[in-house]
Amino acid sequence: MAVQERSLADERRVNEELERSAPSFTALYEHWERHQWNAATLDLAEDARSFHALSSIDRDSLVWIFAHRFHAEFNVARLLAPFLLAAPSWDMELLLATQTADEHRHLQLVLRIYETVFGIGGGIDGVREAADRNLDIVAETLYAGLEDYVSRLRDDPHPDRFLQAVVVYHLLGEGVVARTAQNLAAPMYERFGVFPGLARGQRLVARDEARHIGIGVTYCRQEMRRDPRRTRELVAEVIDEFTHLAVELLEKADDGMVDLVRGGYGVEPYGFYAEGMRLLSLRLRAIGFLAEGTP
Helix, strand or coil: CCCCCCCHHHHHHHHHHHHHCCCCHHHHHHHHHHCCCCCCCCCCHHHHHHHHHCCHHHHHHHHHHHHHHHHHHHHHHHHHHHHHHHCCCHHHHHHHHHHHHHHHHHHHHHHHHHHHHCCCCCHHHHHHHHHHCCCCHHHHHHHHHHHHHHHHHHHCCCHHHHHHHHHHHHHHHHHHHHHHHHHHHHHHHHHHCCCHHHHHHHHHHHHHHHHHHHHHHHHHHHHHHHCHHHHHHHHHHHHHHHHHHHHHHHHHHHHHCHHHHHHHHCCCHHHHHHHHHHHHHHHHHHCCCCCCCCC
């Protein structure tokens, strides 16, 4: 049975609650069963007309945003296999299997947008070639860091490595980097013109990813209760590395990507960084690493 569409504000509140409340594994699975959608049936006809009416500068900005989307979905879809093999329990394995299905559906939606809206064919190979032309040093460095942490699970599926991979993938990759891009890109569709399919697609993806973040929050909070000292050490190691990397990437973005970031997300690089740090604090409070009220 289809779930009645909520207002955008209500949907955001529900997503935020899911991202911080640490639902049970059962509740997270049932959420997935209730919220299925079809990437193949999203209507993109008006979006295609709007895209071709844009100036060349705005077309380039929109394509750059979706190059990020492609690389994010492509990388996370193929990186979930080590998680499945290293999952410490059936409940976690089941949730990661549902997440794998979500990520491949998100990738299919991006491929449809490239073909139907941007007019770029050739299947996944053609889209990847086009997206690679828009890959910047910041995105490339972030994806390489994500892959490094997750790929360690292939050789050593130790619970410590699994926990750190969850922090990197679910809390930082999805909960900070991807959510920052979504939060900033959403109002840009309105500025670009009439893009109802892209806006609706983003809402559906954001709802899925709120659950993915919830999976990471629930698992990390469980580990925080089980062994708080060791969990804090492992989380702190990852966060220290990430925050140093974020500062380095901000400097690189300031040095040559100001126009790209402003055109795609409507902010200077520091605005992107500030939103990311805000979300990082939210994620760390959600798992009990920071006390409530910590800025």
